[in-house]
Amino acid sequence: MSKESPQPQPSEEVDLGQLFKLIGNAFERFFKFIGGIFYKLFLAFVWFVFFIKKHILKLVIAGVIGIGFGFMLQKVSDPVYKSYVTIKQNYDTGENLYNSINYYNDLVKQKDYSTLENVLGIEASQAQSISEFDIQSVVNENDKLKEYDAYLKTLDTAVAKIITYEMFLKNDVEHVHKYQQITIKAKKRNNFKTMFDNIINNVESNDYFERERTKEINQLNRRKEVLGEALAQSDSLQTTYKKVLESNLPNNGSEIGITFEGNNEKDKTKEFDLYLNDIELRRELVDIERQIADKEQVIEIMSSKQESGSIDNKMNFFGVLVGVKLFYGLLLTSIAFLVLLALDFIKFLEKYKN
Secondary structure (H helix, E strand, O other): HHHHHHHOHHHHHHHHHHHHHHHHHHHHHHHHHHHHHHHHHHHHHHHHHHHHHHHHHHHHHHEEEHHHHHHHHHOOOOOOEEEEEEEEEOOOHHHHHHHHHHHHHHHOOOHHHHHHHHHHHHOHHHHHHEEEEEEEEOOOOHHHHHHHHHHOOOOOHHHHOOOOOHHHOOOOOOOHHOEEEEEEOOOOOOHHHHHHHHHHHHOOHHHHHHEEEEEEEHHHHHHHHHHHHHHHHHHHHHHHHHHHHHHHHOOOOOOOOOOOOOOOOOOOOOOHHHHHHHHHHHHHHHHHHHHHHHHHHOOEEEEEEEEEEEEOOOOOOOOEEEEEEHHHHHHHHHHHHHHHHHHHHHHHHHHHOO
């Protein structure tokens, strides 16, 4: 029988040289990719600089024309007056308030001044001069963080872990915030205070909020009565307990003194516990008094800005308030930039096609 030679077994050892070479190639491709991105960004920046250099005169002319147009428009147009109030919502009136403002704006757009006159209880000339109503919440980032923290405390622990701050902001609604700012713009100086008062009265006169206010005040007053009765009983218990202590003390002719708090837990009397309970009850009474004062009004006006209004010479340019002249200067410059950019892009397409 012929003996077969043994087959060589595949080596399980890793070729470290090949492994390092693969890793080195992977890093090289990665750095080339990153370098390519920065290189293209640099080319785009250079192209943008040369584009601006090529068309700088045209852009400047467009800006000057825009500023001139804004200046002329400001001279010939009637001034717009603006006034606003900051309010505090003591009940959930936000949705109703926002719907009312939207309704008033619709009346202005439809030029239904007679309905607007009746709804707001103002004169016809005042109604016809109104150009816009607006409302927005007055809340900063710190307030939102506090609301987020309070919201998490109302959730189950497992659910609270998956609710991120971004998710909370995504589902945040403007009208739920307690503080809101109402703005009215008009083409003539009006008694803005009357309009603001009537807007708020229209919300407060809603039957639902009237019932909610009555229920809330009655509940708080009942709690106040219960706490008053508890305080009276606590005072009676303290008096009784003091008499018991005095009767149990030996009469040696010296002045009797009752210690409210001893140096240790053993020395503390029950009267001291009652005293601490009284303090807590009185604190709660003060808190209820404050709540009653807050709930007396459905909506409170915190501050108002110039009842006769001030000239509104600002316009919104991509979220930034700027003057009328600067607005039109920036607007025409932006339009000119986009037109020139479109023309250069069309030329590039023509070259690519050839």
